[in-house]
Amino acid sequence: METAYLKTPIGTAEFKGDTSGLISITVIDEKKPADIIPEVLEDAVYQLKEYFEGSRKQFDLKLNPQGTDFQKKVWSALLEVPYGKTVSYLELTKRLGDVKAIRAVAAANGKNPLWIVVPCHRIIGSNGDLTGYAGGLHRKKWLLDHESPIKQQSLF
Structure with a gap:
């Protein structure tokens, strides 16, 4: 398995993957060298860089997350939530066909191993609150603001 790092506005992204696909992207607070990017991770690093620059709204990557069948089903449903949109946990559950779940x-949303690419940050509480985000609510807010079609402008 190969590893690469990318400095982003909200922390260092750590990529892990191999020829079978991208296994994980996580955010870490520590700074890591981003000099050497293994060939199997170049496209993932490039696409996430474009996302932060504002020029990419969809990812085209070979994904290979590790998890249970149920978790993979939830992560697949997350991929259906478009850039700039949010859905509630309840709505996501309804889409999966079992509101009791x-x-x-x-829990599966919280274990999503592919930060940003599988957009778990787009899932919010039924009342619109930003709830539960493994990377921290400040990052979730930043990502949603970044994707918002309405940009807050400074008065000064």
Whole structure:
């Protein structure tokens, strides 16, 4: 398995993967060298860089996340939530066909190993609150603001 790093506005992205695909992208607070990017991770690093620059709204990567069948089903449903949009945990659960599974869906969402590419940050509480985000709510807010079609402008 290969590893690469990318400095982003909200932390260092750590990529892990191999020829079978991208296994994980996580955010870490520590700074890591981003000099050497293994060939199997070049496209992932490039596409995430474009996302942060504002020129990419969809990813085209070979994904290979490790998890249970249920988790993979939830992560697949997350891929259906478009850039700039949010859905509630309840709505996501309804889309998966079992409203009683809301806690399990929320738990699977929290274990998403592919930061940003599988957009778990787009899932919010039914009342619109930003709830539960493994990377920290400040990052979730930043990502949603970054994707918002309405940009807050400074008065000064």
